Amino acid sequence: MVKESKGVDILIVDDEPRMRHILRIILEEAGYSVKEAANGLEALGIISRHPCGVVFTDLKMEGMDGVELLRRIKETNPETPVVVLTAFGSIESAVEAMHEGALDYITKPFEEEKILITAERSLKFYRLAEENRNLKEAISSSFDFSNIVTNSPAMLNVLKEAALVSKSSQTTILLTGESGTGKELLARTIHYNSARRNGKFVAFNCAALSPGLVESELFGHEKGAFTGADRRKIGKFEVANGGTIFLDEIADLSLEAQAKVLRVIQEREFERVGGTESIKVDVRLIAATNQDLKKKVEKGEFREDLYYRINVFPLHLPPLRERKEDIILLAEFFMKRFKNELGRPEAYLTEEAKRILLQQKWPGNVRELENAIERAMILSPNGLIDKNQLSFLSSDKEENIKSGTEIDLTAGGIDLEALEKSLVMKALEITNNNQSAAARLLGLTRSKLRSRLKNLQKS
Structure with missing residues (x-):
């Protein structure tokens, strides 16, 4: 069966011409493109000019041996798979090569099938590593500070400071701002512009789980730590080792x-739930909240020592209502994106549509605006957004919910539960189901709103 080399060469390195010739015949007959080198230096020269998909190298060669060649390749091309060829009597050298990063080793004399299977597997490994590298490069470029859409002086100043702190890969950062202002986007951008960009970015919403489950998610647990813990679980901090952990809604963490x-911040170590072994980690912490942490400290709801530990480099993201110059800019940015996704021929706003967008208070901020534009684009078959496509937005909706609290209490009484459900549903409708924004309209915390929603669903 002929294999596709797809423009990737296999390099054979051996100081015996006969061995190179045998390997070349086997690989070329299978459809691979092959290059040859008689020694390590010649091989390094070929790789520097044209990266190879896999290198087959003999271990015993004059001058630079196979292990040294392997080390040199891994210094400059760490993703290139190297397979070492060794005589039966020098298995120890092959094991040493595996410790140095060789993908596999083949003993001489070898079978043709073994060479072909190893070549195919090695090239799959190379292509996977290449795809992973390209993906990382694409992600890194997409999370560039210059790609964050804004003309707001306040927001531009935030980005300037964020770009500076991204270079300090140990500094803990606290992002504050209302829900939907782009805190996670900024956290990811900081990560991908830091020295930790090749490590993982792990995001965790501290309000998403009950207090009893949060510790298990963050720090992991050992088998048998609690009922249902039938196996060891690796926590978010451990997964993020070498990278960045983003703790959103950190104000909702239990004491x-x-x-x-x-x-973890102080000692760079922790124990899994139910465990005794201390686990060392090297992570940068970026925390975020839409609450006033100082007030929570005063109320005893947030540790003062932790507050000062995470408030090393604070960045405040202003709400969209304070960034009026960004509303149309962002709307047009989202329109271009949804135009392609929805297959619309055009994407533009009428002056009336712009006026309506500028009138909104946007309690859900950029996320709410994005949702509104997506909905309007769906309603527009040709991509034109006019007042008709924005009829679901109304400048007096917030006032309506406030005036709805003026209730005529008659002798017949009222259905308080039905009234509460009506107000909650109205707040969610106004904010396009943004729970944080709806909670603010109702004068509740997000966790209290969630609790009420659960109770309403049961009733």
């Missing part, structure tokens, strides 16, 4: 979890 996070 017990706060103490553990504080220890």
Whole structure:
């Protein structure tokens, strides 16, 4: 069966011409493109000019041996698979090569099938590594500070400071701002512009789980730590080792979890739930909240020592209502994106549509605007957004919910539960189901709103 080399060469390195010739015949007959080198230096010269998909190298060669060649290749081309060829009596050298990063080794004399299977597997490994590298480069370029859409002086100043702190890969950062202002986007951008860009970015919403589950998610647990823990679980901090962990809604952490996070920041170590072994980690922490942490500290709801530990480099993202110059800019940016996704021929706003967008208070901020533009584009078959496509937006909706609290209490009484459900549903409608924004309209915390929603669903 002929294999596709797809423009990727296999390099054979051996100081015996006969061995190179045998390998070349086997590989070329299978459809591979092959290059040859008689020694390590010649091989390095070929690789520097044209990266190879896999290198087959003999271990015993004059001058630079196969292990040294392997080390040199891994210094400049760490993703290139190297397969070492060795005589049966020098298995120890082959094991040493595996420790140095060789993908596999083949003993001489070898079978043709073994060479072909190893070549195919090695090239799959190379292409996977290449795809992974290209993906990382694409992600890194997409999370460039210059790609964040804004003309707001306040927001531009935030980006300037964020670009500076991204270069300090140990500094803990606290992002504050209302829900939907782009805190996670900024956190990811900081990560992909830091020295930790090749490590993982791990995001965790501290309000998404009950306090009892948060510690297990963050720090992991050992088998048998609690009922249902039938196996060891690796926590978010451990997964993020070498990279960045983003703790969104950090104000909602329980005091017990706060103490553990504080220890990770101070000591760079923690124990899994139910475990005794201390696990060392090297992570940068970026925390975010839409709440006033100082007030929570005063109320005893947030540890003061943790507050000062995470508030090393604070960045505040202004709400969209304070960035009027960005509303149309962002709307047009989202329109271009949805135009391609929805297959619309055009994407533009009428002056009336612009006026309506500028009138909105946008309690859900950029996320709410994005949702509104997506909905309007769906309603527009030709990509033109006029007042008709924005009829679901109304400048007096917030006032309506406020005036709805003026209730005529009659002798017959009222259905308080039905009234509460009506107000909650109205707030969610106004904010396009943004729970944080709806909670603000109702004068509740997000967690209290969630609790009420659960109770309403049961009733």
